Amino acid sequence: MRDDPGLHQGGSGVIEFFPPDVFEADHETLLEIVRAIGTGPEQRFILGEATAALERELAADLGAADVIACSSGTSALTLILHAMRVGPGDEVVVPAYGCAPLAATVVNLGATPVFADVDPWTMVVDPSEVEACVTERTKVLLPAHIFSVMADMPRLRKIAQRSGVRLVEDSAVAQGAVLDGRPAGLWGEAGLYSFVQVKSFGTAGEGGVVVTDDPDLARDIRMLRNHGQDGRHRFLHHVIGYNSRFDEIQARFLLHRLPGFPERLERRARIADHYAQRFAGLAEHGVIAPPPGRNGRCYYVYTLLTEQRDALRDHLTRHGIASHVYYPRPLPTQAAFAAWAPPGRRWPGAERASRCTLSIPVHPQLTDAQVEHIADTVHAFAVGADGSR
Numbered sequence: 001m002r003d004d005p006g007l008h009q010g011g012s013g014v015i016e017f018f019p020p021d022v023f024e025a026d027h028e029t030l031l032e033i034v035r036a037i038g039t040g041p042e043q044r045f046i047l048g049e050a051t052a053a054l055e056r057e058l059a060a061d062l063g064a065a066d067v068i069a070c071s072s073g074t075s076a077l078t079l080i081l082h083a084m085r086v087g088p089g090d091e092v093v094v095p096a097y098g099c100a101p102l103a104a105t106v107v108n109l110g111a112t113p114v115f116a117d118v119d120p121w122t123m124v125v126d127p128s129e130v131e132a133c134v135t136e137r138t139k140v141l142l143p144a145h146i147f148s149v150m151a152d153m154p155r156l157r158k159i160a161q162r163s164g165v166r167l168v169e170d171s172a173v174a175q176g177a178v179l180d181g182r183p184a185g186l187w188g189e190a191g192l193y194s195f196v197q198v199k200s201f202g203t204a205g206e207g208g209v210v211v212t213d214d215p216d217l218a219r220d221i222r223m224l225r226n227h228g229q230d231g232r233h234r235f236l237h238h239v240i241g242y243n244s245r246f247d248e249i250q251a252r253f254l255l256h257r258l259p260g261f262p263e264r265l266e267r268r269a270r271i272a273d274h275y276a277q278r279f280a281g282l283a284e285h286g287v288i289a290p291p292p293g294r295n296g297r298c299y300y301v302y303t304l305l306t307e308q309r310d311a312l313r314d315h316l317t318r319h320g321i322a323s324h325v326y327y328p329r330p331l332p333t334q335a336a337f338a339a340w341a342p343p344g345r346r347w348p349g350a351e352r353a354s355r356c357t358l359s360i361p362v363h364p365q366l367t368d369a370q371v372e373h374i375a376d377t378v379h380a381f382a383v384g385a386d387g388s389r
């Protein structure tokens with residue numbers, strides 16, 4: 001544990017929401033990788049040895065049948081849904097609260113997103129709401145893990161089985177998380193991770209992977225990511241695909257960062273444990289912490305709920321702490337998705353989440369002193385003890 005107040009506060013003295021120095025210790029390595037690949041004799045920049053090695057290592061760590069690297073988390077989701085032949089006339093049940101790709105990937109394939117409400121505390125999709133959304137047109141259930149909480153995958157699996165529909169797990173934010181002994185990503189027929197910089201296993205650019213235990217799905221997704229080719233014969237196109245290839249520089253950099261990932265995740269979890277302890281009594285003061293513990297938790301983002309959200313944000317800002325409002329509106333009330341929102345339908349859980357969430361820093365670069373300062377500042381706001389409210 002580090003204890004060096006101020007070290008990571010940057011020039012402005014503010015505790016940043018995302019670590020400004022995320023790759024600082026790796027700068028030299030990153031430059032070496034760029035040089036090695038940039039000047040290497042093969043001049044191989046995509047889908048080479050490093051990408052294959054990354055796929056193998058991730059699959060071995062997970063105990064998954066296959067991992068397919070692609071250009072982003074969004075692309076991973078598209079490839080999975082496409083490989084499942086999701087298209088016009090099909091419905092995909094998605095959370096009413098979360099990030100845009102959940103619904104956008106469905107719409108872009110010509111299918112219909114059906115928005116299921118989320119649990120007002122955990123903010124993951126409510127399985128009963130999902131079940132109520134299933135019709136004879138439903139093809140896929142697409143739950144997502146959000147912030148620090150994994151969706152209720154055991155119940156969602158049962159609903160998918162009972163309804164005879166497919167289950168895709170948007171585990172973009174939950175790499176390294178485990179629920180009841182099973183890793184995030186392996187609960188559905190396919191899952192995914194995103195490597196965009198801000199995610200827990202982010203890189204210095206873009207990338208993502210599909211993870212699956214289904215060899216047929218894996219084979220189709222491999223073809224789809226590179227224009228429907230099979231990897232052996234160039235310019236023979238078995239199906240219409242995409243350009244969703246993976247970058248060799250990113251693959252090498254992620255391989256370099258992989259051994260340190262468990263330690264960084266553990267640091268996130270310890271910070272969250274500490275917050276959970278400090279915030280346990282704050283619910284009666286109107287500040288609600290997320291569910292504590294380690295089972296089914298990912299600590300990508302640590303998110304509080306309070307009706308005083310804007311006041312808490314201002315209070316944190318005054319004390320030099322950056323915070324973040326994720327998703328200020330439910331997906332179906334966004335202009336982009338309004339056409340897929342049945343008139344008159346409401347999503348109270350999603351509306352409450354949109355109104356009340358505030359995410360505070362939980363990144364592994366935080367020092368113990370910074371964590372304490374954040375905890376003290378939230379605590380003081382809730383109990384009104386510092387007189388500045």
Ligand SMILES: *Cc1c(COP(=O)(O)O)cnc(C)c1O
Pocket residue numbers: 072073074075098099101102144145170172173194195196207208
């Ligand atoms: C980040 C994210 C994605 C998209 O990943 P990108 O790599 O940014 O395309 C998809 N789903 C969820 C839940 C995410 O948080």
